[in-house]
Amino acid sequence: MQYHHTQRGTLTIVVCLLLAALVAVMMWWSGQWQLAAVLILLIAVAAVFSSLTVEVSDNELRWHFGPGFWAYRVPLSEIQTVAAVRNHWWNGFGIRMGTGFRLYNVSGLDAVELRLKSSDVRRIGTDDPQGLAQALKSAAHVG
Template sequence: MLYQKKQFGWAILVLISWVLSSVLLALYVLGSSVPVYLFAAGLVIVAYLFHSLTIKVSKYELSWSFGPGVFGQKIPISAIAKVNPVTNSWLHGLGVKITHDGWVYGVSGFQAIAIELHDGTKFRVGSDDQANLLACLRTLIPEEEVVIEQEIESDLDD
């Protein structure tokens, strides 16, 4: 493994804890309710599934997944055309979703790596270690050949 980092989703955990505390307060004030217990259990499951984001880079593959290893991707290094550092806006949010920038995976913060595959598919993977992840990926992904178009001069006179 060339790179491995587990980022904890403090923002997700704080948000879910706040909602869960409100649910528990409602249970205390209003009394026992099966739907409220089910909602509270759902919050705990979501917190477990999305409490962290683990990113791994090997010589042949880039992978990332949430919590215990769910809702992630595995991409062969050979399929990656470009990687760039980006800063997500608050519109990109937390968790996993599709946006105008492609699929976004993140648990906390705004720093991310934009990944574009040779087939045009785009991803953004949030990282609190953006510089080291980018450096690792750039050692594995060959730089695109820069083709400079040369202007051909014509000797034809009108």
Template structure:
């Protein structure tokens, strides 16, 4: 009996090794059509799963979708840009205050306390995809958001213009969530609104969403 597999994860393992489908077929002993089918349809036999697990040197269970207890995708991107901007701002405030002494030490303490909190919150952004939803949050788990897979009409790669900035804010008919870089994905919801998620793995994230929706269907 065929089992549903994490085709996006298998593709990730293959491309990380710079392997073509033909090469994976050769080293695993599986037919090329089998490789093509499992990457496009996300299903294969248990014997195929064992062969792939052996080739990739992973536990076979990590390649299989398990209803109610699997997580298709999880990725944390560090907020290098936002952290650097906060450090520069803090240094500028400290330098100017050393010259002009316009802020008392108590005020400086409050400012640096606020900047520290902001730096912690936007130090990273984690995006997860599971069998029912896409969810994301900042830092240790702040500003958690989620949307169900059923709400998603489409998703595409985007390159955010630099004027969109970082953090959380609205744009036109949607919202953007980003801590670093210009790459991301744009999720179109069935209601007509949009959500942009900054990520340095846009292709993997889109494939994970597609695979998760296929698993539900």
């Protein structure tokens, strides 16, 4: 393993759990137990997007959210260019489609942009953009 880093999605966790607490109070006071579905959804989102782990091995880039849901892989041989970038706040968090790219992010605005040989563009959110970009450039032998 050439690179392994986990970024915590602290804001995502806090916001989801605060909203879940608010929904729980509303359920208790109003007796509207059908709100339990919203409560469960908020807790699930907090768990899934609690972190983003990125790994660079000798032959691929892998990343996954939380405890391993939604794992993704890109062969290093498919990466054409790598660059540290900064997202706009409106791109949001989670798995998002932006104009011309797909974003995977749990916190912050920093990311590493991958331009693939297929012309697809992926942005991997990270609080260590320089470290991830350098690991990818070294492992994939790209600029």
